[in-house]
Amino acid sequence: MKISITDICSLVARALEVDSSIITAETKASEVELWDSLGQISILSEIDKMFDGVTERCPALASANSVREIFDALYDAV
Amino acid sequence: MRLFSIEAISSILGERSIDIAKDRPVFAPAIDKTGIAVVHETDGTAADLAVRAVTDVARQKSGIVDTLDAMIVVTQSSEMLLPSMAFEIQDRCRIHKGVMALDVNQGCSGFVQALQLAVSSLDWAESVLIVCADRYRAKLRPSDRSTNSVFSDAATATLISRRPSLQIVASAHHSDGSGRPLLFQSHKSDINEGRLHMAGSDVWLFTKRVVFNQIERLVNSCDLTLADIDAVYLHQASELVLKGLRAQIGDRTSVPSELKDVGNTVSSSIPILIENRINQLTEQISVLCGFGVGLSASSLLIRPSRLN
Numbered sequence: 001m002k003i004s005i006t007d008i009c010s011l012v013a014r015a016l017e018v019d020s021s022i023i024t025a026e027t028k029a030s031e032v033e034l035w036d037s038l039g040q041i042s043i044l045s046e047i048d049k050m051f052d053g054v055t056e057r058c059p060a061l062a063s064a065n066s067v068r069e070i071f072d073a074l075y076d077a078v
Numbered sequence: 079m080r081l082f083s084i085e086a087i088s089s090i091l092g093e094r095s096i097d098i099a100k101d102r103p104v105f106a107p108a109i110d111k112t113g114i115a116v117v118h119e120t121d122g123t124a125a126d127l128a129v130r131a132v133t134d135v136a137r138q139k140s141g142i143v144d145t146l147d148a149m150i151v152v153t154q155s156s157e158m159l160l161p162s163m164a165f166e167i168q169d170r171c172r173i174h175k176g177v178m179a180l181d182v183n184q185g186c187s188g189f190v191q192a193l194q195l196a197v198s199s200l201d202w203a204e205s206v207l208i209v210c211a212d213r214y215r216a217k218l219r220p221s222d223r224s225t226n227s228v229f230s231d232a233a234t235a236t237l238i239s240r241r242p243s244l245q246i247v248a249s250a251h252h253s254d255g256s257g258r259p260l261l262f263q264s265h266k267s268d269i270n271e272g273r274l275h276m277a278g279s280d281v282w283l284f285t286k287r288v289v290f291n292q293i294e295r296l297v298n299s300c301d302l303t304l305a306d307i308d309a310v311y312l313h314q315a316s317e318l319v320l321k322g323l324r325a326q327i328g329d330r331t332s333v334p335s336e337l338k339d340v341g342n343t344v345s346s347s348i349p350i351l352i353e354n355r356i357n358q359l360t361e362q363i364s365v366l367c368g369f370g371v372g373l374s375a376s377s378l379l380i381r382p383s384r385l386n
Contacts, residue, residue: 017107034107037224037278041318042111044279048286048322056286062279 003078008071015046028066051078081383082197083243087353088134090127092120092231108227113317117341118230119215124155125166127233128211132171135235143171147203148178150196152188152345155213186313186370188345190378196238197246208236210345217263217274224278228316230341234349242383243360250296250377252288257373285319289369290326296377305330308362313369314347
């Protein structure tokens with residue numbers, strides 16, 4: 001399955017329930033108030049929904065603190 | 079063969095209810111994710127809550143303070159390094175001095191582990207009281223949405239006796255100390271300012287990796303499948319965690335929840351969950367499962383003793 005950085009931006013915005021214009025390929029967790037520990041779990045949960053439980057195979061996602069890091073961690077796993 | 083009965087459960091929540099939407103509007107977006115609308119905080123100590131829970135059980139079961147054989151106090155909120163909280167409760171509740179009283183330093187797995195210890199003690203004890211008491215809200219950073227919108231202060235007292243009503247058929251435990259940095263609080267103020275640290279996403283992944291597998295293996299070890307289990311009583315961590323586990327466990331097994339108006343009460347969450355379901359427990363094949371600090375997970379498969 002091919003993923004794009006745009007897919008990840010949409011996924012993060014959906015999980016955090018923020019306007020999609022806020023999340024870009026360069027967005028870091030520290031720049032978005034709702035991207036805290038709870039937000040990170042929401043993102044992981046959304047990733048699991050979209051990519052069929054991939055988080056169990058990809059523990060690096062737990063500490064992926066930017067859109068780019070999530071994309072990189074997921075790219076080889078899906 | 080481990081036969082026992084749950085004679086009484088009493089639960090006490092922190093006296094101040096915090097309606098997250100109303101009282102902490104900045105945390106309100108978390109409610110849909112945590113499933114928790116109200117948390118409870120106390121200005122007293124965890125021992126104060128515990129004394130109220132024990133007093134209530136003593137009111138329900140008169141004479142127990144004079145005959146109790148053992149009291150296991152599960153807490154991570156002692157005001158004192160020594161002696162343990164169990165001695166404060168023994169003294170304040172006027173429990174007779176012939177009781178064996180001790181603390182177990184454990185979090186959300188603590189009730190399940192204490193229940194296994196309590197039932198094992200019934201070889202020599204007639205009755206054992208499990209007290210769970212924590213005041214986690216005093217450990218939190220006020221600005222930390224992930225923990226402030228989840229944890230409640232609470233205590234429970236659960237009286238176990240030798241009367242044959244239930245049976246522990248099998249147990250499973252997981253203790254992984256390499257997860258210590260993911261959920262901790264230090265006595266030293268220079269380590270995370272002495273506040274609770276919870277790496278929520280790592281702990282969430284731990285529950286996904288370990289907890290369901292533990293439950294499934296436990297059930298299979300008894301030549302059963304999950305479809306044979308009437309109910310799984312999970313530690314009430316948060317809706318995000320429960321939702322994931324519920325999906326793995328499947329629709330045929332009941333997975334009750336008491337999160338919305340209670341919050342995550344650490345080791346008290348399972349006793350609070352079963353407090354109003356003791357009768358169901360004596361009619362069902364059930365799994366009790368606690369998980370968290372350590373990192374740890376513990377599960378017991380329980381069934382009515384009449385099914386022997």
